[in-house]
Amino acid sequence: EAGVAQSPRYKIIEKRQSVAFWCNPISGHATLYWYQQILGQGPKLLIQFQNNGVVDDSQLPKDRFSAERLKGVDSTLKIQPAKLEDSAVYLCASSLRTGTGGTGELFFGEGSRLTVL
Amino acid sequence: AQKITQTQPGMFVQEKEAVTLDCTYDTSDPSYGLFWYKQPSSGEMIFLIYQGSYDQQNATEGRYSLNFQKARKSANLVISASQLGDSAMYFCAMRVDNQGGKLIFGQGTELSVKP
Numbered sequence: 460e461a462g463v464a465q466s467p468r469y470k471i472i473e474k475r476q477s478v479a480f481w482c483n484p485i486s487g488h489a490t491l492y493w494y495q496q497i498l499g500q501g502p503k504l505l506i507q508f509q510n511n512g513v514v515d516d517s518q519l520p521k522d523r524f525s526a527e528r529l530k531g532v533d534s535t536l537k538i539q540p541a542k543l544e545d546s547a548v549y550l551c552a553s554s555l556r557t558g559t560g561g562t563g564e565l566f567f568g569e570g571s572r573l574t575v576l
Numbered sequence: 577a578q579k580i581t582q583t584q585p586g587m588f589v590q591e592k593e594a595v596t597l598d599c600t601y602d603t604s605d606p607s608y609g610l611f612w613y614k615q616p617s618s619g620e621m622i623f624l625i626y627q628g629s630y631d632q633q634n635a636t637e638g639r640y641s642l643n644f645q646k647a648r649k650s651a652n653l654v655i656s657a658s659q660l661g662d663s664a665m666y667f668c669a670m671r672v673d674n675q676g677g678k679l680i681f682g683q684g685t686e687l688s689v690k691p
Binding site: 490492499500501502503504507509514515548550552554562563564565566567568569570572 | 580609611613618619620621623626667669671675676677678679680681682683684
């Protein structure tokens with residue numbers, strides 16, 4: 460079974476430029492998450508999708524970050540304009556579980572490492 | 577508010593010995609799940625073990641076991657017979673069951689296994 464796919468793995472941009480990250484979840488996983496992991500910290504949820512609807516985007520800096528999952532499968536996270544503090548690894552994850560019962564573990568991709576200069 | 581706390585930024589253990597990584601959590605919801613993930617230097621998050629709040633017994637998965645003390649709100653990870661490949665960051669995470677499945681992560685503990 461293929462895992463969560465993310466691209467690009469690495470990206471270096473100047474501040475105020477834009478960047479986009481792509482994620483393809485595990486086939487059949489209805490729930491998709493984007494996490495931001497700053498060096499030395501734990502991952503922080505940016506946005507959660509259930510199919511193509513947003514479940515939680517309370518911690519997404521909406522003035523510069525946007526995300527979409529138009530057909531309920533793959534997703535794109537965009538940052539425009541980027542700031543120095545956006546330097547981080549952006550992790551995409553997916554899961555089967557949406558309600559109670561079961562483990563509900565998240566399956567993570569390898570991440571996209573962003574450096575903003 | 578829900579929170580996960582890992583108070584050990586770094587830990588050292590001798591190869592073949594056991595090590596305990598601490599995790600405490602805070603939630604007022606009765607139904608939740610606790611997870612441990614391993615993150616090697618390659619960056620991918622690897623699921624290790626899960627404990628549900630209503631599970632009567634501590635979870636075990638091979639060399640990993642979870643010491644779940646509900647009254648103390650702790651969910652420590654025990655790794656037995658440490659191997660050099662266990663060197664990595666370890667994250668404790670919590671899912672509150674009425675909040676859509678997202679995980680809240682702690683700050684992580686960096687484990688180094690010495691030969």
